[in-house]
Amino acid sequence: MRPSKPIGRRSVLRSGLAAALGAALPLPLRQARAGDWLRLEPRPGTARFFGDGGPQTGVWGYNGAVPGPEVRVRQGDRLRVLVENQLPQETTVHWHGLRIPHAMDGVPDLTQPAIKPGEAFRYEFQVPDAGTFWYHPHVRSSEQQGRGLYGVLVVEEPEPPAVDRDVIWVIDDWRLTEQSAISETFDHPHDLSHDGRLGNVATLNGLDSAAFAVRAGERLRLRIVNTANARIFALRFEGHRPLVIALDGQPATPHEPEDGRLVVPPAGRVDVILDMQGEPGGRYPVMDEFYPRRSYRYLDLVYDQAAPLRNSPLDAAVALAPNPIAEPNLAEAQRHDIVLAGGAMGGMRSAILDGQTMEIGELAGRGKVWALNGIAAHGHVMEPLFTFRLGRTQVLSIRNETAFPHPMHLHGHSFRLLTRNGNPVAGNPWLDTVLLAAEDRVEVAFVADNPGDWLFHCHVLEHMQAGMSAVVRVA
Ligand code: C2O
Numbered sequence: 064m065r066p067s068k069p070i071g072r073r074s075v076l077r078s079g080l081a082a083a084l085g086a087a088l089p090l091p092l093r094q095a096r097a098g099d100w101l102r103l104e105p106r107p108g109t110a111r112f113f114g115d116g117g118p119q120t121g122v123w124g125y126n127g128a129v130p131g132p133e134v135r136v137r138q139g140d141r142l143r144v145l146v147e148n149q150l151p152q153e154t155t156v157h158w159h160g161l162r163i164p165h166a167m168d169g170v171p172d173l174t175q176p177a178i179k180p181g182e183a184f185r186y187e188f189q190v191p192d193a194g195t196f197w198y199h200p201h202v203r204s205s206e207q208q209g210r211g212l213y214g215v216l217v218v219e220e221p222e223p224p225a226v227d228r229d230v231i232w233v234i235d236d237w238r239l240t241e242q243s244a245i246s247e248t249f250d251h252p253h254d255l256s257h258d259g260r261l262g263n264v265a266t267l268n269g270l271d272s273a274a275f276a277v278r279a280g281e282r283l284r285l286r287i288v289n290t291a292n293a294r295i296f297a298l299r300f301e302g303h304r305p306l307v308i309a310l311d312g313q314p315a316t317p318h319e320p321e322d323g324r325l326v327v328p329p330a331g332r333v334d335v336i337l338d339m340q341g342e343p344g345g346r347y348p349v350m351d352e353f354y355p356r357r358s359y360r361y362l363d364l365v366y367d368q369a370a371p372l373r374n375s376p377l378d379a380a381v382a383l384a385p386n387p388i389a390e391p392n393l394a395e396a397q398r399h400d401i402v403l404a405g406g407a408m409g410g411m412r413s414a415i416l417d418g419q420t421m422e423i424g425e426l427a428g429r430g431k432v433w434a435l436n437g438i439a440a441h442g443h444v445m446e447p448l449f450t451f452r453l454g455r456t457q458v459l460s461i462r463n464e465t466a467f468p469h470p471m472h473l474h475g476h477s478f479r480l481l482t483r484n485g486n487p488v489a490g491n492p493w494l495d496t497v498l499l500a501a502e503d504r505v506e507v508a509f510v511a512d513n514p515g516d517w518l519f520h521c522h523v524l525e526h527m528q529a530g531m532s533a534v535v536r537v538a
């Protein structure tokens with residue numbers, strides 16, 4: 064089978080609208096009392112992506128479900144999670160985007176030993192920032208996440224903006240066989256060196272995303288979380304004007320997205336305020352238009368017949384209060400350059416792997432085709448690419464010298480996006496994952512205030528697997 068069949072709807076397999084219209088997640092997991100431990104069991108389970116009457120797919124999920132349980136906690140609370148590994152492989156849990164102590168970051172060998180099958184690990188930390196975050200393994204990521212291991216973590220603001228519904232949209236794609244099984248083509252060489260593992264079925268909250276039910280006049284807060292291995296989404300809401308209020312969990316100056324499309328890279332989150340200003344009984348497509356000539360109708364917003372809840376949009380503030388992140392001081396910054404190289408059509412001729420310079424052919428033979436500053440990563444324990452002085456502002460200037468886009472993620476910190484291709488970025492948003500288009504250059508800045516050895520890697524999981532990863536030290 065070709066590794067990347069075009070994505071498409073498989074209407075024969077869909078059991079009908081009723082199931083898809085639900086698309087709501089089960090009740091969130093939350094600690095009833097301070098001191099309670101939440102339980103997450105990564106284990107095999109089954110999913111029905113095409114609704115109740117559709118075929119079953121064997122998946123791996125937290126507590127057997129895809130997506131895994133939504134974890135909810137209030138800002139400043141201590142989160143306690145007991146993870147019991149019921150998989151046939153080692154695993155860990157990484158709390159993506161949370162600025163928490165190194166020992167809780169969930170990177171095997173670097174921050175903790177991997178959790179063996181049948182064993183458990185206790186994650187316990189205070190949650191500093193309010194916003195939309197998520198969790199996933201950091202062991203054999205392309206396979207474990209590709210089989211369904213991930214869940215959303217919502218950290219509630221003390222005073223959230225007034226909305227009628229606060230809704231999570233986990234957007235993902237799956238590579239399924241004709242029999243609706245997960246395709247076992249993990250780390251296929253073509254995926255490693257091109258766009259990563261793109262799927263052939265797109266889902267919303269674990270269901271073939273046909274429709275999402277809304278009511279005219281209501282105001283939604285949509286928390287969009289991209290859990291795909293590789294697919295970058297660019298969502299255009301026909302007839303609607305989503306207003307971005309947070310990126311990667313961090314409050315952003317409320318704004319409409321440039322050219323009307325919400326670009327959400329793998330691991331990215333976008334919180335939007337969406338006023339449902341369509342007609343009762345109407346149907347409005349949401350298109351996914353990221354890949355040229357491969358756009359498709361991701362889902363429809365399906366309006367109830369009921370009269371509008373109100374006649375003009377809710378008149379209430381939507382801006383979120385900032386999180387307590389140290390502000391970079393550019394005047395005293397340490398500066399570093401990072402070059403992304405490799406991949407198909409990238410022209411990389413050699414790189415260093417395990418301390419040895421190798422020609423591209425030999426690298427590829429070892430499953431490595433990408434490098435950061437000339438070094439292809441193997442595993443998670445490496446000589447640090449840079450050492451950042453604890454407490455000092457760091458400016459990273461990142462250049463993508465490849466023919467593919469890369470969402471680059473830094474652990475343990477959020478950073479401000481200062482410039483793109485030499486131009487200042489409006490609002491200098493806080494991010495933890497910055498998307499670089501082919502040939503892009505960006506500058507990001509942050510205070511290195513979280514001590515430890517942290518991963519910096521591409522969140523296209525096949526690119527990470529094939530070398531696009533590094534360690535940076537804060538000391
Ligand atoms: Cu979602 Cu290493 O991260």
Ligand code: CU
Pocket residue numbers: 468469470521522523526527531
């Ligand atoms: Cu990449």
